[in-house]
Structure formats: C-alpha cells, structure tokens
Amino acid sequence: METKQFKAESKRLLEMMIHSIYTHKEIFLRELISNASDAIDKLYFKSLTDDSVGLKKDDFAVWIYTDKDSRTLKITDNGIGMTEEELENNLGTIANSGSLKFKSENKLDEDNQIIGQFGVGFYSAFMVAKKVTVISKAFGSDKAYRWESEGVDGYTITEDDKKSVGTEITLELLDDTDDEKYGEFLDEYRIKSLVKKYSDYIRFPIKMEVTHSRPKEQTEEEKEQNKPLEYEDYIEVETLNSMVPLWKKNKNELKEEDYKHFYTEKFYDYNEPIKYAHVKNEGMPSYNALLYIPSKAPFDYYTKEFEKGLQLYSNGVLIMDKCADLLPDYFSFVKGLVDSEDLSLNISREILQHDRQLKAIAKSIEKTITAELKKMLKNDREKYEEFWKAFGLQIKFGVYSDFGMNKDKLQDLLMFTSSNENKLVTLDEYVTAMREEQKYIYYATGENISRIEHLPQTELLKDKGYEILYLTDNVDEFAIKSLNKYKDKEFKNVSADDLGIEDTDKKEEIKAKEEENSDMLKNLADSLEGKVEKVILSQRLKSHPVCLTSEGEITLEMEKVLNAMPTEQKVHAKRVLEINPEHEIFEKLKAVSDNKEKLAKYAKLLYTQALLIEGMNIDDPVEFSNLICELM
Numbered sequence: 001m002e003t004k005q006f007k008a009e010s011k012r013l014l015e016m017m018i019h020s021i022y023t024h025k026e027i028f029l030r031e032l033i034s035n036a037s038d039a040i041d042k043l044y045f046k047s048l049t050d051d052s053v054g055l056k057k058d059d060f061a062v063w064i065y066t067d068k069d070s071r072t073l074k075i076t077d078n079g080i081g082m083t084e085e086e087l088e089n090n091l092g093t094i095a096n097s098g099s100l101k102f103k104s105e106n107k108l109d110e111d112n113q114i115i116g117q118f119g120v121g122f123y124s125a126f127m128v129a130k131k132v133t134v135i136s137k138a139f140g141s142d143k144a145y146r147w148e149s150e151g152v153d154g155y156t157i158t159e160d161d162k163k164s165v166g167t168e169i170t171l172e173l174l175d176d177t178d179d180e181k182y183g184e185f186l187d188e189y190r191i192k193s194l195v196k197k198y199s200d201y202i203r204f205p206i207k208m209e210v211t212h213s214r215p216k217e218q219t220e221e222e223k224e225q226n227k228p229l230e231y232e233d234y235i236e237v238e239t240l241n242s243m244v245p246l247w248k249k250n251k252n253e254l255k256e257e258d259y260k261h262f263y264t265e266k267f268y269d270y271n272e273p274i275k276y277a278h279v280k281n282e283g284m285p286s287y288n289a290l291l292y293i294p295s296k297a298p299f300d301y302y303t304k305e306f307e308k309g310l311q312l313y314s315n316g317v318l319i320m321d322k323c324a325d326l327l328p329d330y331f332s333f334v335k336g337l338v339d340s341e342d343l344s345l346n347i348s349r350e351i352l353q354h355d356r357q358l359k360a361i362a363k364s365i366e367k368t369i370t371a372e373l374k375k376m377l378k379n380d381r382e383k384y385e386e387f388w389k390a391f392g393l394q395i396k397f398g399v400y401s402d403f404g405m406n407k408d409k410l411q412d413l414l415m416f417t418s419s420n421e422n423k424l425v426t427l428d429e430y431v432t433a434m435r436e437e438q439k440y441i442y443y444a445t446g447e448n449i450s451r452i453e454h455l456p457q458t459e460l461l462k463d464k465g466y467e468i469l470y471l472t473d474n475v476d477e478f479a480i481k482s483l484n485k486y487k488d489k490e491f492k493n494v495s496a497d498d499l500g501i502e503d504t505d506k507k508e509e510i511k512a513k514e515e516e517n518s519d520m521l522k523n524l525a526d527s528l529e530g531k532v533e534k535v536i537l538s539q540r541l542k543s544h545p546v547c548l549t550s551e552g553e554i555t556l557e558m559e560k561v562l563n564a565m566p567t568e569q570k571v572h573a574k575r576v577l578e579i580n581p582e583h584e585i586f587e588k589l590k591a592v593s594d595n596k597e598k599l600a601k602y603a604k605l606l607y608t609q610a611l612l613i614e615g616m617n618i619d620d621p622v623e624f625s626n627l628i629c630e631l632m
C-alpha cells in the first residue's frame with residue numbers, strides 16, 4: 001500500500017494546526033460537524049428530485065460517538081459522501097487556503113487568531129488526533145473507501161466495505177499531557193457544550209447516545225426495609241442542537257418574551273434589554289441580525305478592558321464571538337449577532353476585515369441602530385433618557401472623535417440638561433424653542449449642575465429668557481466644538497467674549513468707561529503678574545461683582561480637562577477678569593486707583609474670588625484669607 005504525500009501547502013497548514021495553542025483546538029468539532037452538515041445538505045437537495053436517494057428529511061442526521069477505551073471520537077453523516085477521487089482531492093490538499101496564505105505572508109506566531117476564530121476545515125482534526133480515519137461512500141457509487149493519516153507523513157487510501165452512503169470520521173485522540181487533556185473530548189458533557197456553543201443552529205439534528213443514571217426499581221420488600229436506592233445507567237439518544245436559530249424564525253412567530261429571554265441567556269445580562277431589533281435583510285448584503293441595546297452599561301464599559309463586537313455566524317455556524325468590525329465605536333454598547341450566508345467559514349480575521357460583504361453589513365447595521373435610537377427618542381422618551389444616561393457619554397465621544405467625522409450622523413441623538421427646569425433636551429428642541437432674536441445656542445460648562453447654575457456669566461442670558469445648555473461631562477465642550485453649528489445656529493459658551501446680546505448703547509457706554517479707567521484696569525492686570533490676559537469691564541454681569549472668562553480657542557473648562565490628562569504638555573486658557581461696572585466694587589476700585597499697593601491687593605482678591613466661583617483651584621488659600629481680614 002502506497003503512502004501518499006500531502007501537497008506542500010497542506011503540509012505546512014497541518015504543521016501549524018498541530019502546534020496551535022490548546023484553547024483553539026476545540027473548534028475541530030465545529031469544523032467536522034459543518035462539513036457533515038454540508039454533505040447532508042447536498043444529498044437532501046438531491047433527494048427532493050431523485051427518489052433513488054431513498055431518504056426523507058427526518059432521516060438525515062449527524063451522529064457523534066465516543067469510546068473511552070479506544071480513545072476515539074467518531075462523527076458520522078448520511079450525506080453525499082466522497083468517491084476515491086474526492087477523498088484524494090479534498091483531503092489531500094486544501095482547496096481554498098486563504099488562511100494559510102495569510103499566515104505565510106504575515107509571519108504570525110503560533111498563538112495567532114486564525115485558528116481560534118476561523119475555520120480551517122477538515123485539517124483541524126489533527127489538532128486533537130494522532131490518527132484520522134475517513135470512511136466514505138459516495139452517493140451513486142458502489143464502492144466505499146478508507147482514507148487514513150497520522151499527520152504530516154502522508155495518507156493512504158484503500159477500499160472499505162461500508163454499506164451505507166455517507167461519511168464516517170474517526171479521530172484517535174492524542175495522549176494527554178500535563179497541559180492538554182485531549183481525553184476531555186470523550187466527555188459527553190464537553191461534547192454537548194461544544195455543540196451548543198458552535199453548532200446549535202445546524203439545521204440537521206446532531207445526535208449522540210447519552211448515558212443517564214436512574215434509581216433501580218425496588219421490590220415491596222426492599223421498600224419496607226428502607227433499603228438505600230441503587231442506581232443504574234441507561235442510554236438515551238439526545239439531539240444536541242436546537243436547529244432553528246431564533247433569528248431565522250419569522251418575526252410573527254416570536255413574542256417579545258422570546259427575544260428578551262434569548263438576550264438574557266445568551267449575553268449573560270440580568271437586566272432586560274431596553275430595546276431590540278430583529279433585522280432580516282434580503283437584498284445586498286443579505287443577512288439576519290438580532291440587535292440589543294442593554295439597559296445599563298456593563299461595569300467595565302468605560303474602560304480599556306471592554307471589548308465591543310457582535311457575534312458573527314456564517315449560515316448558523318459561529319465563526320467569531322466578538323466581531324468588532326461590525327460596530328462603530330460610538331455604538332459599541334450594542335450586543336447581538338449577525339448571520340450571513342455570504343460569508344465563508346474559511347476566512348481569517350484580517351481577510352475578513354477587508355471583506356466587502358462584511359463592510360456592507362456593518363454599514364447597514366449602523367443605519368439600523370441609528371434609526372432605532374431615533375425611533376425610541378421620538379416614541380418613547382422615558383426609555384430614551386434611560387438609554388442616554390447609560391450610553392450618552394459614548395455618543396458624545398463619537399461626535400468628537402475621528403475629527404468629528406461622524407457628527408452629522410450623531411447630532412440628533414444628543415441630549416443636554418437645559419437651564420429650563422433642568423430637563424434633558426435635544427438640540428432640535430433647543431433650536432425650535434429659541435427666541436426669535438436669539439442668535440446663538442448658549443452653553444455653560446462646569447463640574448455639576450448646581451455649580452453651573454450659580455455662574456455669574458449665566459445671569460444676563462437667563463434674564464433675557466434664553467435657554468442655556470448645561471455641560472457637565474468632560475467631553476461635552478469638545479463635542480460641541482466639533483459640531484460648531486446646529487441647524488445654522490452657532491454654539492456660544494456663556495463665557496465667550498461676544499455673547500450677541502449686548503445692546504449697542506450699553507456697549508458704547510462701557511467702552512467709554514473702560515477708556516476712562518484704562519490706567520486702573522491695566523494696573524489691575526499688571527498686578528496679577530501674568531495670571532490674566534487682561535482685566536475688562538463686563539457687559540454680562542448683573543448682580544455679581546466679577547467673573548472669569550477666556551479669550552481664544554481654549555476655554556477654562558477645556559484647560560481643566562486637558563491638563564488632567566497624563567501628558568507632559570499643558571495647555572493654558574487666556575484668562576480674562578471681568579468686573580461689573582454697575583457693582584459698587586467698581587466705585588471702590590476707582591477710589592483706591594491711585595494707591596497701587598492697595599489696588600494690587602484688590603486685584604488678587606477679586607481674581608481669587610472669580611476662581612472660586614468657576615470651581616477652580618486657588619493658588620494660595622492662606623494669602624487669600626489674610627487679604628480678606630486685612631481689607632475688612
């Protein structure tokens with residue numbers, strides 16, 4: 001009997017298989033079951049038009065047998081089978097070796113993702129077996145053949161007396177080592193859970209004889225004597241897979257409960273999802289999807305550890321647990337799965353990333369999520385606000401990141417707390433409620449709402465009846481800056497130099513006053529030794545004596561946020577100290593304007609006061625306190 005050599009490429013793939021790390025090895029079962037299911041598919045299809053097949057739909061099945069004594073695992077199917085030639089061609093070479101090509105081009109180490117995430121077909125059997133025997137009889141052929149191999153050394157093909165059409169694959173498992181217990185794959189429980197994990201939705205039954213234990217029947221006498229129960233084993237055939245995936249069922253067959261139950265089971269979340277969507281896309285790209293929005297952010301959601309992604313199935317077979325490419329970062333909270341018939345099992349992660357089909361699916365999914373969120377915002381405000389509390393931050397990051405590339409898509413999902421009753425409003429609601437003469441969308445930043453409410457800068461705006469958006473998250477102002485405008489209305493920080501509300505008469509008046517007191521204002525600024533860019537008379541203050549604003553691109557809030565980041569380079573907002581010319585403090589200042597020393601003390605006091613109102617750190621609390629006492 002001649003031992004044949006594998007083709008060179010196949011040999012390399014085999015070697016790679018054999019040395020792959022253990023956690024990936026379990027997928028061999030998925031691969032063999034998928035092949036069996038494909039073979040059954042082919043014969044079943046034939047049976048619809050060809051009576052000589054002699055099988056009805058219910059007759060088709062994949063069987064799994066384990067035998068601990070001989071350490072063998074057997075997978076059989078009554079599918080189309082393989083001829084001698086097919087055994088030679090299909091199992092001697094790798095038809096589509098995309099994975100292998102990728103591997104050789106990119107020099108990955110052994111712990112690469114290819115095997116773990118993607119199918120590499122029949123060869124994966126060698127990850128767990130020292131010997132693989134395939135006995136097959138093709139439909140329409142009167143002879144059966146046996147293909148045997150112990151790995152890289154080659155294979156033999158001989159005749160066999162198998163009577164029924166189909167294929168039988170026997171794996172003689174590798175010996176256990178300290179780290180790797182191949183014997184596990186003889187364990188019924190392990191097999192059952194692997195089938196559940198990877199092959200639950202294979203559309204033909206996957207059957208196994210499972211051993212159960214039951215108490216033996218007792219005689220009346222034994223019962224009376226209270227004899228302890230004895231147990232006996234019995235064997236029962238079980239179908240291990242549930243066959244029809246939920247997402248392939250008709251929507252009208254399914255109740256809300258079914259979807260929610262599936263979610264809590266599959267994604268290990270105690271809380272029901274806030275929203276779900278069942279997508280059946282029949283055009284291009286064709287796919288089914290179940291998408292869920294959780295009601296709460298997972299504990300690690302806003303950390304680096306969190307991994308986004310949807311489960312990816314190819315025709316009911318799991319090929320990837322967290323396919324990150326299916327979700328943009330700003331929708332990373334979405335859980336669910338995608339099943340597409342157009343994706344091949346034998347595809348590596350990197351190839352998948354560039355797969356056009358996958359890209360089209362991702363795009364379509366993004367559209368669906370956006371539409372669902374908008375629908376929720378429109379029809380179920382309460383729920384949307386709940387959603388916003390859990391994941392709004394992520395959406396705001398989305399507006400700001402990637403240089404604002406996605407802002408147009410996301411801007412209508414945004415919500416901010418409004419100065420009107422502290423309710424959450426959308427930008428659209430804000431703009432719709434704007435006063436006729438109002439030029440800008442106003443916003444104020446601060447650590448929390450009550451701090452912002454007390455900012456002197458907001459006084460005049462509120463007095464005019466203008467709504468202000470309260471921004472309390474670090475990312476908020478960056479997001480707003482990325483937007484720049486919403487429906488042609490510019491955003492304006494309440495601390496900005498020109499709020500667009502000043503009436504011209506008053507402006508003139510203040511300008512005149514500033515000129516009149518220009519020496520004093522300059523002295524005030526000088527005495528603050530570079531802490532402020534300048535000291536001016538304010539047009540925005542009503543009752544408060546002072547406030548601190550900024551000039552230029554970087555605001556005080558941005559300075560705070562950016563400088564809190566662990567980078568060397570610190571940014572600096574150009575501070576402007578504004579003094580209320582209507583306040584009696586202004587008269588006081590004028591009265592001491594000739595006394596430079598005293599003026600300097602007032603300057604320090606007012607500046608520190610403004611810092612405190614802004615919620616910023618003051619440089620020297622002791623000096624501040626001493627100054628107060630001294631001037632009192």
Ligand code: ADP
Nearest residue numbers: 035036039079081082090120121122123167346
């Ligand atoms: P793939 O399934 O991706 O084509 P495999 O290496 O798993 O790659 O299998 C190679 C080929 O061998 C299959 O395409 C199929 O034609 C054949 N084959 C494998 N297993 C079976 C089986 N159980 N019954 C019939 N043909 C099979």
